[in-house]
Amino acid sequence: MPNKKMIVLAVVGQKGGAGKSTICRAIAAAALTEGRRVHMIDADPQAGLKDWYNRIMVGGGGPLPDDRLTLEWLPQLDDIRGSIDQHYQAGETDLVLIDSKGELSESSAYVMMEADALILPVMATSSDITAQAKTIRFYEALREQAEDDFPPLAAVISRFPAKPSKVQVACKEEIEDTFPVIRRVVMDRAAYISMDEEGFLHTLLRKRREAEDPIMRLQARNFEEALSDAADVFNQVSELADEA
Ligand SMILES: Nc1ncnc2c1ncn2[C@@H]1O[C@H](COP(=O)(O)OP(=O)(O)O)[C@@H](O)[C@H]1O
Numbered sequence: 001m002p003n004k005k006m007i008v009l010a011v012v013g014q015k016g017g018a019g020k021s022t023i024c025r026a027i028a029a030a031a032l033t034e035g036r037r038v039h040m041i042d043a044d045p046q047a048g049l050k051d052w053y054n055r056i057m058v059g060g061g062g063p064l065p066d067d068r069l070t071l072e073w074l075p076q077l078d079d080i081r082g083s084i085d086q087h088y089q090a091g092e093t094d095l096v097l098i099d100s101k102g103e104l105s106e107s108s109a110y111v112m113m114e115a116d117a118l119i120l121p122v123m124a125t126s127s128d129i130t131a132q133a134k135t136i137r138f139y140e141a142l143r144e145q146a147e148d149d150f151p152p153l154a155a156v157i158s159r160f161p162a163k164p165s166k167v168q169v170a171c172k173e174e175i176e177d178t179f180p181v182i183r184r185v186v187m188d189r190a191a192y193i194s195m196d197e198e199g200f201l202h203t204l205l206r207k208r209r210e211a212e213d214p215i216m217r218l219q220a221r222n223f224e225e226a227l228s229d230a231a232d233v234f235n236q237v238s239e240l241a242d243e244a
């Protein structure tokens, strides 16, 4: 039976290094923590997400952190719609998460059209604001041309430091004034970088909580906070997708 509640979220934006793949992995962890069944699609021909997954989950020899997670590398755009349909029809997936390539092209337009909502990470720097403003103009032009409903886009302030400079605070305000931004900010956190070496946030949190070493147990708090950023972003964007 199809899962009529399945949602498709895509992380987009032309700026490389803005935190697309990181937010994608963090949202997957948050959704898995909430008991959702997640299918990740790496739409980037560079296969960063797929390589990471193979390195951490498969090559690492460890058990998969979660049997409710699958990942597919689909550099051929035509395969993405097929995969979404298949997951919808099979009814065993709650969330499809697409990590896209950092450019404005036919391929990013295609990914945008397939999703129920879009997430645009923006760092609080002038060059990110300029680059991601182009992404928004690209999105708006597509939306104007679209005959059907077009997915809503949520900008998310990404990698914001705990001790921002004046310039970073001013950039954050500019993003809040000029982008369709959600309230929750994804902070700059070492816990997100740990994902690259060690796996998903929720698995890392479990490891910290269960550790013998008290220092490891102290670190659990950092992972809780990182997961909480991601859970909030996930919930706010899911609400947008539901409203659309
Ligand atoms: N919130 C964050 N806190 C700390 N480091 C981050 C955060 N987001 C991204 N990074 C780091 O920045 C780099 C680029 O992030 P990535 O997610 O790969 O960007 P993109 O996919 O947009 O190119 C990576 O090394 C990643 O670990």
Ligand SMILES: [Mg+2]
Pocket: 020, 021, 022, 048
């Ligand atoms: Mg990436």
